[in-house]
Structure formats: structure tokens, C-alpha cells
Amino acid sequence: MKQTSRPADIYLRFLQLAETLRGLPSLPSLDPLEERILELVARTRQTQERLSVRDMMAKSELGSPAMLHSRLKSMREKGWIMLTDTEDSRRKQIELTQAALLHFDKLSKCLVQATKHI
Incomplete structure (x- = not known):
């Protein structure tokens, strides 16, 4: 192979x-929108910001709230994400597993x- x-x-x-990781038996695969959501959750975690389900639903560029809710579910x-409690029991934080x-x-x-x- 030419370098x-x-x-x-x-x-x-x-x-x-x-791409080879996708073929390994680990977590079930994600569709493209779920991958975008996962990357958003990861970037938010990296900057040590909080990301609630409500925050995610407000991101209209990802689609309708109902569709986002089904993707989060x-x-x-x-097994990609989990929801954790906050001080307000009505709000759930999205975190990586x-x-x-x-x-x-x-x-x-x-x-x-x-x-x-290289």
C-alpha cells in the first residue's frame, strides 16, 4: 500500500x-440522527455543560420534539445514553453510558x- x-x-x-468498529459486537448500531445526538451529548459532556431532555427538544435542527423523544428512547x-435525575424531578439530564x-x-x-x- 502506497503511503x-x-x-x-x-x-x-x-x-x-x-467503520470496522461498527462490525464488532458491542452496542447496537445507531442511525445517522442518533449518531448526531450522541456526538452532541458527548461534546456537551466534554465542555462540562448540562444537557437536559428539554434542552434537546429545543434543538429544532434535529427534528420535531416527538421524533427526538423517540430517538432518545x-x-x-x-445502551448508548441514560437519563439521570436533577434537583427538579421533572427534568432529566442526558448522559453517556x-x-x-x-x-x-x-x-x-x-x-x-x-x-x-503517514
């Missing part, structure tokens, strides 16, 4: 490695591996 050093090649290698059932965090650890390893091939 190149274009930044795009690193990214494409990462995508190839990340699906993601909970698949330990399995989802492990998934991001694996993606990070794919990124590191992709950069080693």
Missing part, C-alpha cells in the same frame, strides 16, 4: 478504521492509529 502524507489521507484512514434501550464512553475511547484509538500511517 501518502496528505491530511485527507489520515482522515480517510480514520474513517476506514472507525431508542438510544436508551440500545459507560459503554458509549468506551466506544469513544475506541474511536480515539482509531484516530491515533490513522496518524501513524
